[in-house]
Amino acid sequence: MTIAEAAPRLAKGELKSEKLTEDCLSKIEELNAKLNAFITVTAEDALASARKADKEIAAGRYLGPLHGIPVSLKDLLDQKGLPTTAASSVRRDHVADADAVVTARLRKAGAVFVGKTNLHEFAFGTTSEDSAFGPARNPKDPTRSPGGSSGGSAIAIATGMSLGTVGTDTGGSIRIPAAACGVVGFKPEWGQVSAAGVVPLSRQLDHVGPLAASVTDAWIQYNAMLPGELRVGAQLEPTPVKGLRLGMMSGYLFDRIDADVERVTLAAIESLRKAGATITEVALPHATDMPAIYLHLVFGDAAEYHARTLVSRPQDYTPNVRLRLEMARYVLAEDYIRALRGKAIITSEIDRALDGVDALVLPTLSIPAPPIGAATMPVKGGPDAVRTLMLRCTQPFNLSGHPAISLPSGTTPAGLPIGLQLAGHKGKTPALVQAALAVERLIANAG
Amino acid sequence: MTIADWLAMAKADAEKRGLPELIPALEGLAQATERLRAADWNDDADKDKPKQ
Numbered sequence: 001m002t003i004a005e006a007a008p009r010l011a012k013g014e015l016k017s018e019k020l021t022e023d024c025l026s027k028i029e030e031l032n033a034k035l036n037a038f039i040t041v042t043a044e045d046a047l048a049s050a051r052k053a054d055k056e057i058a059a060g061r062y063l064g065p066l067h068g069i070p071v072s073l074k075d076l077l078d079q080k081g082l083p084t085t086a087a088s089s090v091r092r093d094h095v096a097d098a099d100a101v102v103t104a105r106l107r108k109a110g111a112v113f114v115g116k117t118n119l120h121e122f123a124f125g126t127t128s129e130d131s132a133f134g135p136a137r138n139p140k141d142p143t144r145s146p147g148g149s150s151g152g153s154a155i156a157i158a159t160g161m162s163l164g165t166v167g168t169d170t171g172g173s174i175r176i177p178a179a180a181c182g183v184v185g186f187k188p189e190w191g192q193v194s195a196a197g198v199v200p201l202s203r204q205l206d207h208v209g210p211l212a213a214s215v216t217d218a219w220i221q222y223n224a225m226l227p228g229e230l231r232v233g234a235q236l237e238p239t240p241v242k243g244l245r246l247g248m249m250s251g252y253l254f255d256r257i258d259a260d261v262e263r264v265t266l267a268a269i270e271s272l273r274k275a276g277a278t279i280t281e282v283a284l285p286h287a288t289d290m291p292a293i294y295l296h297l298v299f300g301d302a303a304e305y306h307a308r309t310l311v312s313r314p315q316d317y318t319p320n321v322r323l324r325l326e327m328a329r330y331v332l333a334e335d336y337i338r339a340l341r342g343k344a345i346i347t348s349e350i351d352r353a354l355d356g357v358d359a360l361v362l363p364t365l366s367i368p369a370p371p372i373g374a375a376t377m378p379v380k381g382g383p384d385a386v387r388t389l390m391l392r393c394t395q396p397f398n399l400s401g402h403p404a405i406s407l408p409s410g411t412t413p414a415g416l417p418i419g420l421q422l423a424g425h426k427g428k429t430p431a432l433v434q435a436a437l438a439v440e441r442l443i444a445n446a447g
Numbered sequence: 448m449t450i451a452d453w454l455a456m457a458k459a460d461a462e463k464r465g466l467p468e469l470i471p472a473l474e475g476l477a478q479a480t481e482r483l484r485a486a487d488w489n490d491d492a493d494k495d496k497p498k499q
Contacts, residue, residue: 286486286487286488288482289482289483289486289488291479291482292479292480292482292483292486293483295476295479296479296480296483299476323466323468323469323472324472326461326466326469327469327472327473327476330453330457330460330473330476331476332448332453332480335480335483335484338483338484338486338489339483341488341489341490342483342486342488345488
């Protein structure tokens, strides 16, 4: 059940939050041992919140479409009274003394928190396999990664362990697991949603946003996360596909790609063309510089945050994350500054690519979910490192801060999900979401 | 500092700290840094020097 399906029934009293929450908790009970999606489950608190929501709704105090909805939080966000582990033993004694801003916003909107989800330790990875609580596993094939770093959140949505969830995205960590698990992941424009109360990876690249079962559900959660007056009930209609102007990213962002991802992505774009969308090819002249720019920025920022604990308790990091953080400490200031310059170059090139189109379209992930532990994956042009492939299509919009959304576009013959990504103009998020609604509808009708 | 000098110092430091497993990773970082420094949008102090 989606949030958009549950909300009107909750509002009318046809469905009780307590029942909905019990169903989610049952799913967690049934599947968590196998998939390792949750680090903390707050069953008693969730049921108490659900009963309170039911009473409020019955008394005519309905808050909107998140009221009584079971929601999970990536365990990188503070929830008052609970540990924020960041999937690391480094934070084993931590207890949040206040809600993160986003947690508080969702609480105000009436969300029922069912627990904190597993992730790649400190969000410093794309597979969710390096976690002090063990690897999270893909619900479509538990031998594979669910993507990351918000892997547990994507699993929660894909399996119905929660109807909504919050992730974070520094290089693709909302969109990557969304694509790998077959759900929607929305990275808002940088700075729109507060990251206060969220363990940072790179404050200049970190984004907070929703994962959901549908674009509408992502929009509902996103609206609740925005500052100011609660706008959770704002509704959007899909843009007509006829007349939609899309820029298809070519070159670097399409040249090292799995054959099934390429086939499904091109089929989706062709469906859009047949339905009346205008497709033009666009490229970023300095796209090949992006991995180096990204690496130096994230390394510099992560090294600053972890400098003290790398010295005082290095044994409390998982080995791979510790190794990469140690490596990060060797980035020179002059190269960090070069990367900042590169970030500005990429941002202006994405703005130019968007000139004359409504959104950019490209794969989210250049590969399907990789096997847990895989170092490389085969793609067109020969095998490449999993980490490089996972970040390839998502990191441009972390460097630039443009809003971007991933939605399911098909599967491999083995049933592994494939995601299509749309990136939009800054300051025009509703237009991007309207385009995503149209694409979602078109793909659903084609399927 | 040249990348070669930086890499030599970083490798020696990793050895001294008992982290030899860092060395292949540092070589990868050095390649990324080479790429970054080679980008055509970098500024150089003599870039706008009048041609002789």
